[in-house]
Amino acid sequence: MNLIVVGASAGLGRALADRLAQEKHNLLLIxxxxxDLKAISADLNLRHxxxxxxxxxxxxxxxxxxxxxxxxxxxxGNIDGILFPLGYSRTDDDGTLGCDDINRIVNSNMAGIIALxxxxxxxxxxxxxxxxxxxxxxxSERGRSSNIVYAAAKRGLQxxxxxxxxxxxxxxxxxxxxxLGYLNTAQTxxxxxxxxxxxxxxxxxxxxxNLNKRFGxxxxxxxxxxxxxxxxxxxxxxxxxxxx
Amino acid sequence: MQVQPRQFISxxxxxxxxxxEAKPEHYRYFDELSNKFADASGKRSRQDAGAPxxxxxxxxxxxxxxxxxxxxxDTKNAPIDSExxxxxxxxRGAGLSYAAASFGEKVCSVDHAQFxxxxxxxxxxxxxxxxxxxxxxxxxxxxxxxxxxxxTQPGHPRITVGGCIAPDIHGKNQFMDGTCINQVESLKLxxxxxxxxxxSPHSNEELFRLTCGGxxxxxxxxSCKLKLKSIPSNMAEVTLRPLNRIEELPAMLRASADKAxxxxxxxxxxxxxxxxxxxxxxxxxFIESGSRPAEQATATRKKAADQTLKAETRxxxxxxxxxxxxVAIMNALYGAKGANGSxxxxxxxxxxxxxxxxxxxxxxxxxxxxxxEYQVVIPESxxxxxxxxxxxxxxxxxxxxxxxxxxxxxxxxxxxxxxxDGICFAINxxxxxxxxxxxxxxxxxxxxxxxxxxxxxxxxxxxxVVAACYxxxxxFRSQLRQFDPKRIYQSELAERLAL
Numbered sequence: 001m002n003l004i005v006v007g008a009s010a011g012l013g014r015a016l017a018d019r020l021a022q023e024k025h026n027l028l029l030i031x032x033x034x035x036d037l038k039a040i041s042a043d044l045n046l047r048h049x050x051x052x053x054x055x056x057x058x059x060x061x062x063x064x065x066x067x068x069x070x071x072x073x074x075x076x077g078n079i080d081g082i083l084f085p086l087g088y089s090r091t092d093d094d095g096t097l098g099c100d101d102i103n104r105i106v107n108s109n110m111a112g113i114i115a116l117x118x119x120x121x122x123x124x125x126x127x128x129x130x131x132x133x134x135x136x137x138x139x140s141e142r143g144r145s146s147n148i149v150y151a152a153a154k155r156g157l158q159x160x161x162x163x164x165x166x167x168x169x170x171x172x173x174x175x176x177x178x179x180l181g182y183l184n185t186a187q188t189x190x191x192x193x194x195x196x197x198x199x200x201x202x203x204x205x206x207x208x209x210n211l212n213k214r215f216g217x218x219x220x221x222x223x224x225x226x227x228x229x230x231x232x233x234x235x236x237x238x239x240x241x242x243x244x
Numbered sequence: 245m246q247v248q249p250r251q252f253i254s255x256x257x258x259x260x261x262x263x264x265e266a267k268p269e270h271y272r273y274f275d276e277l278s279n280k281f282a283d284a285s286g287k288r289s290r291q292d293a294g295a296p297x298x299x300x301x302x303x304x305x306x307x308x309x310x311x312x313x314x315x316x317x318d319t320k321n322a323p324i325d326s327e328x329x330x331x332x333x334x335x336r337g338a339g340l341s342y343a344a345a346s347f348g349e350k351v352c353s354v355d356h357a358q359f360x361x362x363x364x365x366x367x368x369x370x371x372x373x374x375x376x377x378x379x380x381x382x383x384x385x386x387x388x389x390x391x392x393x394x395x396t397q398p399g400h401p402r403i404t405v406g407g408c409i410a411p412d413i414h415g416k417n418q419f420m421d422g423t424c425i426n427q428v429e430s431l432k433l434x435x436x437x438x439x440x441x442x443x444s445p446h447s448n449e450e451l452f453r454l455t456c457g458g459x460x461x462x463x464x465x466x467s468c469k470l471k472l473k474s475i476p477s478n479m480a481e482v483t484l485r486p487l488n489r490i491e492e493l494p495a496m497l498r499a500s501a502d503k504a505x506x507x508x509x510x511x512x513x514x515x516x517x518x519x520x521x522x523x524x525x526x527x528x529x530f531i532e533s534g535s536r537p538a539e540q541a542t543a544t545r546k547k548a549a550d551q552t553l554k555a556e557t558r559x560x561x562x563x564x565x566x567x568x569x570x571v572a573i574m575n576a577l578y579g580a581k582g583a584n585g586s587x588x589x590x591x592x593x594x595x596x597x598x599x600x601x602x603x604x605x606x607x608x609x610x611x612x613x614x615x616x617e618y619q620v621v622i623p624e625s626x627x628x629x630x631x632x633x634x635x636x637x638x639x640x641x642x643x644x645x646x647x648x649x650x651x652x653x654x655x656x657x658x659x660x661x662x663x664x665d666g667i668c669f670a671i672n673x674x675x676x677x678x679x680x681x682x683x684x685x686x687x688x689x690x691x692x693x694x695x696x697x698x699x700x701x702x703x704x705x706x707x708x709v710v711a712a713c714y715x716x717x718x719x720f721r722s723q724l725r726q727f728d729p730k731r732i733y734q735s736e737l738a739e740r741l742a743l
Contacts, residue, residue: 010270011269014269014358035271039361042361042362042364046386190246190265
């Protein structure tokens, strides 16, 4: 398949790019850092003999960034699927951010993703097949006093993915949404976490093994399904006292 | 730049130090590091800093770097732990060195794990360019598909290429292929005051020689071009030749050198009398093909890649399994396999990386207290004196020797590089009071025998012993200061040896 991986230069995105190249998929890798993308593309091309294109673009909901992606994607031909393992959060996301910071969080976690999807959806609907894989965060299960804009954007993304799945239910377009728990990346580095962090490589293995499965929402690692279930049904009187 | 406090433990179990760790995922990190040091030195930008010492006159810096180090950095949102961050740094690869070369008290260890990509490859020219954090196992997996091979490699597949260059490690073929520096065509070194510098035997040669064998003290090795060697298949044939008297070892190694691609020996140092040091020499040759299917070799590699040998978990057992009885039994069993001489085929991977899978238990069997490896290179003419010295020392300090092994060496000793003409000889034993006394005697013995101990294998070696054994110790120190007067790159090893 010809696949686009958005957010491919680090963490889960990089692990996914490696795993997908191992499965002999041709790739367009999108991330903000060109130097890292060049290194990853050379590595994947040499080790797995697949076509790897790169686009150093910070994806957002504007025509300019979408067109930069499209220009690079044309080298691959028809795009069969897009994976969005990207996210952007910041420690001062406490409800007091300025417009630029809010825009960046919303663009990176939702608006940019929706814009790119919206471009490719008509072609996928016409062919009647395609693959769209979205990644959310357990941080968006319930609103808390931290990661406020981030969680709102991720919850918006989840709603968008559900809508797409509904729209595409009569076709062979597979829409998957992973709700991710902690992963061992630079984002979690050095933090004391209440639950173990999964390795991006293991997550990528799991995701690639399940690319053909049709499901709406999947939790990774699996135990987060139960933690999130508990969180969702925690009464407000209790939840408001939780500090996490 | 995200920096976190961390307690580091040396792989041999000796050193527990508090330092800091940075886990970068992008080249942008090195930009941030440059800015950090520019800020610390009075807001001076790196571009204005110039290159002091060696660098001012001879170093050619790269103006536009494909790795992006000269690009404007995006530090606005980077969580910098400025309060705790000490402006001393050091690179860290797999963290499997016996000595504490990749960390130090209040030193920031830069984890190179994410910098592990293959950047360029030419089968015709037999050259590969890789980032320094790539593991030898990953590199092997790629090269074997092209019937190529990195000639000098240590014994574990998780060791990184940067971790080979920094201490200029050797393999089991040092006598014919030299040390790691001989396999490096060129490398890119990052230093906050100099940016990214390309080093090779032809460009910035002095700094190249200072970096290959510089224990990471000249900067972060970002990437390197490595020279490769052709091999006929992924199989090797190993012949075991019994050795009844250890005094005959140098002659036997020399005799094997003409017909082997790699050689090493095994000895039993726990028997007394005339059998002291008996054992066998292992002669390995690359062969055209073998009876073992390639798939099986691949499976072995994958299994090895999943192993979790770490400094932090090596000492999980509260007590050692090794004691005089268990070591005697182990050596008797191991020694029996070479007693009558035999030949067998094995995968090249297993022969290059003998310490993997179940054999990793060897390190864990020392328990929490840890172990010592005392590895020296001794001129051939003094080998008999050295062995006799060990024999007498062991009479005074009775310790079970878990491993005694030798390799043939060839070359000229310079700076702090572990090389030279002669026999490379290593012994392992458990850490403890008696072991410390034995080591003090061995230090004096190696000085008397005009030998040199391996700095990267010994976490308690003193600067006096190193200065006595390495004639260019002072030259190394002065060259290092010439290049980096502020001595930004530090480690426990550097501090202990006053480098």
